[in-house]
Amino acid sequence: MVTREATWAYRDDHDEFARTFFRRFGAGVVSSIGVGTYLGDPTDERDAAYREAITRALESGVNVVDTAINYRHQRSERVVGDAVADAAVDRDAVLVATKGGFVPFDGDRPENPGAFVRDEYVDTGLVDRADLVGGQHCIAPAFVDDQVDRSLSNLGLETIDLYYVHNPETQLAERSREAVYDQLEATFERLEHRASDGDIAHYGVATWDAFRVPADHERYLSLPEVVERARSAAASAGNSATHLRAIQCPFNVFMADAFTVASHQGPDGPQSALWFAHEAGLDVFTSASIMQGRLAREMPEAVEAKLDGETRAQRAINFARSAPGVTSSLVGMGTPDHVAENVDAGRYEPLGANAFDAVFE
């Protein structure tokens, strides 16, 4: 499990970065650039490249790894486990995050996905068909409980540092918002117990739309309500404080709504997701930080001119990690050369608060 001592020692071993490269995560510190593992074909070749890339990232100053059980049909979780074990880095210096919510296939896409989900999850009683949205998404407590076990096994870890409920807004396609909050609370309670048992250290909510869209959007979820539900879940589980620790949402030059859209009711009025999360003491991890590769190719000139970095990808990464309240910007890197380029973005200072605000004027 990621610890204060190991992460501070890791930081001391990597003093080549700019001042704010490492940031507080609880009592420890983590790199403000993290490795993501979403994209790529489910092949052995891609597994080998990811394994090399993640190992290299861990050994070069990046101690945040993000995955999910469904990414590349569980292959990404398994290579993360291999890389964490292989790398010449103390496991307790690495924040390993994963997610559960999308029913995962196993290694490859089955010929008949519906039959796979039925045989593996519905007929075995792990998923109640009524909880399944779009035939592939479930956030019910029993299912998430089972997914935590599978992720622990795929990752080969005793403790998952951060376990996200994955894209809960997917449920809004077939259920009311209130029903989604109720189910989140029940699942949070289960995760509070898993935290007490030491299987996870913290949990969070990873989203694509929920926290960055306006409050009247069909895929909106209220961050204050989610925080409130986590507090209730902790109380029901007999925990004195909630283990809800983080959110994840997309943030990049083209998708800055988590900073610009004020859709979460704070004590003095509506706040952006980034601002509300910051004031609630939640860490924010940005996804799609270079817009799934697009920002390595194109960026508005006026924005790019304000950013430091040798390459466009580095400048894009530095934009994402400049946003106030961001702990770490996740960048999918399954190629060792991309790791070398992206890690070097951390040698440049991100924008200060005023310079960041000025981008939006």
Ligand SMILES: NC(=O)c1ccc[n+]([C@@H]2O[C@H](COP(=O)([O-])OP(=O)(O)OC[C@H]3O[C@@H](n4cnc5c(N)ncnc54)[C@H](OP(=O)(O)O)[C@@H]3O)[C@@H](O)[C@H]2O)c1
């Ligand atoms: N809802 C959610 O929970 C959610 C959604 C999306 C993403 N995520 C997480 O956030 C992570 C980051 O998002 P993402 O992977 O979707 O998008 P991203 O980080 O914006 O972009 C990743 C893509 O950019 C390429 N790339 C990386 N460095 C590059 C460079 N220097 N030059 C050119 N291309 C480069 C990668 O190729 P290579 O792989 O070949 O290096 C990959 O195709 C994910 O991996 C995942 O862990 C979470």
